[in-house]
Amino acid sequence: MTIEFNNTAPLYKQLYDFIKNEIKKGNMKVGDKLPSKRNLSAHLSISQNTIETAYQQLAAEGYVKSVPKSGFYVCEIEEFSAPIEIKPKRSPENIQEPKPKQYRYDFRTNTVDTAFFPFSTWVKISKEIMHDENRELLKTTHPQGDYHLRESISKYLHHYRGVNCLPEQIIIGAGTEYLLGLITQLLGRNRVYAIENPGYPKTYKILKSHNANIKFIRLDEDGLKIDDLARSNANVVYITPSHHFPLGIIMPISRRMQLLKWAHQSADRFIIEDDYDSEFRFNGRPIPALQGLDVNEKVIYISTFSKSIAPSIRISYMVLPMPMLQRFSDEYSFYSSTVSRFEQYTLFRFIQGGHFERHLNRMRNVYRSRKDALIEEIKKLSFGEKIEIIGENAGLHLMLRVHGRLTENDLITRAEKVGIKLYGLSEYYLAPFENMPNNVVVIGYSNYNKSEIAKAIHLLNKVWT
Amino acid sequence: MTIEFNNTAPLYKQLYDFIKNEIKKGNMKVGDKLPSKRNLSAHLSISQNTIETAYQQLAAEGYVKSVPKSGFYVCEIEEFSAPIEIKPKRSPENIQEPKPKQYRYDFRTNTVDTAFFPFSTWVKISKEIMHDENRELLKTTHPQGDYHLRESISKYLHHYRGVNCLPEQIIIGAGTEYLLGLITQLLGRNRVYAIENPGYPKTYKILKSHNANIKFIRLDEDGLKIDDLARSNANVVYITPSHHFPLGIIMPISRRMQLLKWAHQSADRFIIEDDYDSEFRFNGRPIPALQGLDVNEKVIYISTFSKSIAPSIRISYMVLPMPMLQRFSDEYSFYSSTVSRFEQYTLFRFIQGGHFERHLNRMRNVYRSRKDALIEEIKKLSFGEKIEIIGENAGLHLMLRVHGRLTENDLITRAEKVGIKLYGLSEYYLAPFENMPNNVVVIGYSNYNKSEIAKAIHLLNKVWT
Numbered sequence: 001m002t003i004e005f006n007n008t009a010p011l012y013k014q015l016y017d018f019i020k021n022e023i024k025k026g027n028m029k030v031g032d033k034l035p036s037k038r039n040l041s042a043h044l045s046i047s048q049n050t051i052e053t054a055y056q057q058l059a060a061e062g063y064v065k066s067v068p069k070s071g072f073y074v075c076e077i078e079e080f081s082a083p084i085e086i087k088p089k090r091s092p093e094n095i096q097e098p099k100p101k102q103y104r105y106d107f108r109t110n111t112v113d114t115a116f117f118p119f120s121t122w123v124k125i126s127k128e129i130m131h132d133e134n135r136e137l138l139k140t141t142h143p144q145g146d147y148h149l150r151e152s153i154s155k156y157l158h159h160y161r162g163v164n165c166l167p168e169q170i171i172i173g174a175g176t177e178y179l180l181g182l183i184t185q186l187l188g189r190n191r192v193y194a195i196e197n198p199g200y201p202k203t204y205k206i207l208k209s210h211n212a213n214i215k216f217i218r219l220d221e222d223g224l225k226i227d228d229l230a231r232s233n234a235n236v237v238y239i240t241p242s243h244h245f246p247l248g249i250i251m252p253i254s255r256r257m258q259l260l261k262w263a264h265q266s267a268d269r270f271i272i273e274d275d276y277d278s279e280f281r282f283n284g285r286p287i288p289a290l291q292g293l294d295v296n297e298k299v300i301y302i303s304t305f306s307k308s309i310a311p312s313i314r315i316s317y318m319v320l321p322m323p324m325l326q327r328f329s330d331e332y333s334f335y336s337s338t339v340s341r342f343e344q345y346t347l348f349r350f351i352q353g354g355h356f357e358r359h360l361n362r363m364r365n366v367y368r369s370r371k372d373a374l375i376e377e378i379k380k381l382s383f384g385e386k387i388e389i390i391g392e393n394a395g396l397h398l399m400l401r402v403h404g405r406l407t408e409n410d411l412i413t414r415a416e417k418v419g420i421k422l423y424g425l426s427e428y429y430l431a432p433f434e435n436m437p438n439n440v441v442v443i444g445y446s447n448y449n450k451s452e453i454a455k456a457i458h459l460l461n462k463v464w465t
Numbered sequence: 466m467t468i469e470f471n472n473t474a475p476l477y478k479q480l481y482d483f484i485k486n487e488i489k490k491g492n493m494k495v496g497d498k499l500p501s502k503r504n505l506s507a508h509l510s511i512s513q514n515t516i517e518t519a520y521q522q523l524a525a526e527g528y529v530k531s532v533p534k535s536g537f538y539v540c541e542i543e544e545f546s547a548p549i550e551i552k553p554k555r556s557p558e559n560i561q562e563p564k565p566k567q568y569r570y571d572f573r574t575n576t577v578d579t580a581f582f583p584f585s586t587w588v589k590i591s592k593e594i595m596h597d598e599n600r601e602l603l604k605t606t607h608p609q610g611d612y613h614l615r616e617s618i619s620k621y622l623h624h625y626r627g628v629n630c631l632p633e634q635i636i637i638g639a640g641t642e643y644l645l646g647l648i649t650q651l652l653g654r655n656r657v658y659a660i661e662n663p664g665y666p667k668t669y670k671i672l673k674s675h676n677a678n679i680k681f682i683r684l685d686e687d688g689l690k691i692d693d694l695a696r697s698n699a700n701v702v703y704i705t706p707s708h709h710f711p712l713g714i715i716m717p718i719s720r721r722m723q724l725l726k727w728a729h730q731s732a733d734r735f736i737i738e739d740d741y742d743s744e745f746r747f748n749g750r751p752i753p754a755l756q757g758l759d760v761n762e763k764v765i766y767i768s769t770f771s772k773s774i775a776p777s778i779r780i781s782y783m784v785l786p787m788p789m790l791q792r793f794s795d796e797y798s799f800y801s802s803t804v805s806r807f808e809q810y811t812l813f814r815f816i817q818g819g820h821f822e823r824h825l826n827r828m829r830n831v832y833r834s835r836k837d838a839l840i841e842e843i844k845k846l847s848f849g850e851k852i853e854i855i856g857e858n859a860g861l862h863l864m865l866r867v868h869g870r871l872t873e874n875d876l877i878t879r880a881e882k883v884g885i886k887l888y889g890l891s892e893y894y895l896a897p898f899e900n901m902p903n904n905v906v907v908i909g910y911s912n913y914n915k916s917e918i919a920k921a922i923h924l925l926n927k928v929w930t
Contacts (some may be wrong), residue, residue: 013750031872033662053749056749057749058747059857060715060748060752061717061718061750061752061753062716062717062718062719063688063714063717075717075718075719075724076719077718077719078719078722079719079722079723079726081726089478110605111604113603115600117600117603119595119600123595123596124593126588126591126592126595127591128593129585130584130587130588130591131588133582135579135582137777138579138588138775138776138777138778139576139579139775139776139777140575140576140776140777141777143908151545159500160852162665166466168670174643174779174803174804175637175801175803177800177801178485178643178803181646182501185675189676199801202799204498208899209650210650211654211676218803222527232528250525250526250527251527252526252527252528252540253526253527253528253540253541254527254529254540254541254543254544255527255542257542257544258544260544261544283521283525284522284523284525285478287525287526287787288526293495297788297897310603311603311604311801312602312603312605312606312805312806312807313606313805313806313807314639314801314802314804314805315805319681331674332674334666334667334714335671336640336642336643336776336779337659337779338483338639338640338642338643338779338803339639339805340777340778340779340780340804340805340808341777341778342777343805343807343808344809356475368786393525395587397561423917425543438677454822
C-alpha cells in the first residue's frame with residue numbers, strides 16, 4: 001500500500017479515502033484483510049492511532065468489518081461491480097433560475113410599499129426579546145402558534161374586522177398558501193371546492209396541487225352566484241367577500257346571508273373567507289367579515305400580515321370553526337408551528353404596543369393618496385373619458401375598462417413598449433366563459449408614489465391613443 | 466327614530482349600528498325609506514355629514530341602497546327572517562388546549578439544549594441586517610429561498626455531509642414537515658410510499674394526511690430490508706440512513722448501494738433521505754450522506770436546523786434531484802418561500818461567519834459528554850449488567866434494552882413514579898409485527914446536563930430493581 005500524503009486533509013482521512021477508493025475500484029476484494037496496524041504504521045510512518053481511526057471509520061460505514069483478535073476484512077458490496085449509469089454532472093448552466101423581466105413600472109398586485117415599514121421599532125422589539133431571560137423562546141411553541149400573538153390577533157379581529165373568535169381558535173402559519181394546504185388536509189378527501197371565476201389563480205393552483213376536485217363559479221354584480229354554487233355539488237367554497245380579487249366587488253349583506261344559508265343546509269358545507277387586504281378600505285370603516293355573521297360554525301376565516309406589514313414576513317393566520325378545531329386538535333396538532341417563535345413574539349409586541357395600528361393608519365393614508373393620484377392622472381389622459389374605473393373603494397388594486405377599439409392584449413403590449421407592466425383581467429379567469437370582457441386591465445398601485453404614478457400614467461397617453 | 470347616543474363610539478357608528486339592528490330585527494322592512502339627512506339631522510341634533518357617513522357605510526355593506534335624487538331604501542335580505550339555528554356561544558372552557566404533563570426529567574427525543582445558543586451573536590447579526598439599506602429584505606424572496614443562504618448550505622453540505630449539490634437544487638422551507646408535504650405534491654398522485662417500521666411517527670402522519678398509500682418495511686441489523694421493499698410495490702422510500710430513528714442503525718455501504726440499485730431499476734422510484742441529526746456523531750467523522758453516492762438523481766435529501774440551532778427557528782431544507790427540480794420550477798414555484806427573509810439572511814450570516822461550525826463543535830462536545838455520563842451512570846446501577854445500550858454512536862438519543870422480568874410498560878410506569886418520562890420503543894412501531902422487543906426504552910438525553918442525568922438515572926435504582 002503506497003500513499004502519497006499531502007497537507008490538505010488529516011492523515012487518517014487520506015488513508016480512509018485511499019482504502020475506500022481501492023475497494024470501490026475493485027483493487028481490494030471481498031474478504032481481503034487490511035494490513036495490520038503495526039505493519040502499516042511502520043510502512044507508512046504514521047501512528048497506529050491514525051490507522052485505527054481510519055479503520056474504524058471504514059467499519060462504521062460498512063466498507064470493512066472488524067473480526068475480534070484477527071483484524072479488518074473487506075465487506076461484500078456487490079453493487080460496486082454492477083454497471084451504474086453515470087449522468088452528466090450538474091452545472092449551474094443547465095439549471096439556471098429564470099430572472100423575472102424588469103420594467104420601469106410594474107403594477108403587479110402582490111406587492112406593498114415597504115419604504116414605510118418601521119424598521120427601527122421592529123429592531124428595537126427584536127433586541128428587547130432576544131436576551132438570556134427569553135431563552136424559552138428557543139423552544140418549540142404551541143402547534144397553533146404563540147398564545148400571546150393569537151390573543152392580540154383575536155382582539156384586533158374583533159375590533160377591526162367584526163370577527164368573533166377566541167385565541168384558541170386561531171392557527172398561525174407561514175403564509176396563506178400553507179394554511180390553505182392545511183385546510184385541505186383538515187377537510188379531508190372527497191371534497192368538492194368551489195372557487196370564484198375570475199379569482200385568485202394561486203388558490204386554484206394550491207387546491208389542484210392537493211388533488212382537490214374544483215368547480216368554478218361565476219359572479220354577478222353582488223359576487224358569487226349562489227344558484228350556481230348550489231348546482232355545483234361543491235361542499236366547500238373559497239371567497240373574498242370584503243374585496244373580491246380581482247373585481248373589487250364588496251359582497252352585500254343579502255348575498256352574505258344567502259351564502260351562510262347555503263352552508264347551513266348541510267353539515268359538511270364550509271366557507272373559506274379570505275380577507276387578504278381588507279385593512280385597506282378608504283371610505284368609511286372596513287366591511288365587517290362574513291365570519292362575524294356566522295352563528296353556525298361554518299366559516300373558516302383566513303388573513304395575512306403580508307399586505308399589512310411586509311411580504312417577506314411570512315405570518316398568516318386562520319380562525320377555525322369549532323368542529324374543525326376539534327379535528328385539528330385531535331389529529332393534526334402533531335404539526336409544529338411553521339413560524340419562527342422570535343418573529344411571532346416580535347409581532348405580538350408590535351401589535352400590543354400599538355405600532356401595528358399606527359402603521360395601518362399611516363399606510364391607509366399613503367395608499368389612499370396614491371389611489372386618488374392614480375384616478376386623477378387617468379382622468380387627465382386625453383382619452384380619459386373612455387376609461388371606466390372599477391373596484392376602487394377598497395384594496396390595493398383597481399381595474400380600468402378601456403372603451404374603444406383597443407383589446408386587453410393591445411393595452412398591455414402597448415404599455416410594455418413604454419416600460420409599463422399591466423395585467424389583463426383574463427389572467428384571472430381560471431376557466432373561460434362566454435362574455436368575458438376583453439378590454440380590462442388590473443393595476444396594483446401600492447408600490448409607487450404619486451409622482452411615479454403620474455409619470456407612468458402619462459406615458460400611456462402616447463401608446464393608448 | 467330615537468337613539469340614545471353615548472360616548473363609547475363615534476356618532477356615525479352608533480347611528481349605523483342602530484339602523485342595521487332595526488333592519489335585522491325587521492323593524493325596518495324592505496323598501497322602507499330612511500329619513501332624509503336634513504330631517505334626521507334636525508331630529509337627532511347631529512350633522513348631516515355624520516348621517517351621510519352612516520348611510521354610505523350601510524349602502525357599502527348592502528343593507529340599504531341609494532336611489533339618486535330620492536334617498537336611501539332598505540334592501541331585501543330575506544334570510545334575516547328565516548330561522549337560523551343559534552349554537553351556544555364559544556367559551557374558553559369548552560375549547561381548552563390540553564396542557565402537556567410535566568415531569569422532573571423528560572427524556573424525549575424531539576428537543577435540544579438551547580442554553581448554549583449564541584444569542585448575542587444572533588442578535589448582533591440581526592441588528593446588522595435590519596437597517597434602512599436592507600429594505601430589500603422586506604420584499605419577497607425567491608420561492609426556493611434566499612440564494613445566499615442556499616449557497617452557504619450547499620457548501621456546508623458538500624464539506625460536512627458529502628452531499629453533492631448546487632444552490633439551485635436547494636429549497637428552504639418552514640420545517641421538515643412542510644417540506645415532506647411539498648414532496649408529496651411534487652411526486653404527485655398514485656405514489657406508494659415505503660417507510661421504516663419502527664420509524665418516525667410524524668412521517669407516517671404527514672404522509673397519511675396527504676392521502677398517501679403507505680407500506681411499512683421491516684429492518685434487520687443493517688437497516689431497511691431491500692427484499693421487503695422490492696416486494697412492497699412502493700416507488701418512494703423514506704429512510705434515515707445515517708442514524709435510524711429510533712434504532713440508531715447506521716446503514717452500511719453495501720445496503721446503501723442496494724437501495725440505490727433498487728431506485729435505479731425504475732424511472733419513477735425515489736429515495737427520501739432524512740438526515741435529521743447527522744451532525745451529532747461522536748466517534749470519527751459523520752457518516753457521508755446517501756445522496757453523495759447517488760449518480761442517478763434518485764435521492765431527495767432533507768435536513769433541518771431545528772436540532773443544530775433551535776427547534777423554534779423553523780428552517781429546514783431539501784436538495785432536489787434534477788427531474789424533480791424541473792417539475793418544481795415549472796409547476797410549484799408559485800409557492801412563496803415559507804421562511805421569513807430576515808431569518809434566512811441572519812442564518813446565512815451566521816453560517817458565513819463561522820458561527821454555525823463553532824456552535825456545532827461546541828454542541829458535539831456537550832452532547833458527547835452527556836452521552837458518556839448517561840452510559841456511565843447506567844453501568845453504575847445495581848442491575849447495570851442487565852442493561853444493554855443500543856445505538857449510542859450517533860444522534861441525540863439511545864436505547865436501553867433491560868433484560869429481566871420487567872416489560873417496557875413496567876419500565877415506563879415505574880420511572881414515572883419517580884418523575885421520569887421515558888418512551889417505549891413500541892411507540893415507534895407504526896404497525897405491529899411479530900417478535901417486537903418488549904423491554905426497550907428510548908432516551909433522548911440532549912436536554913439534561915451531567916449532574917441532572919446522574920440524579921435522574923440514580924432514581925431508577927429504586928424502581929427498576
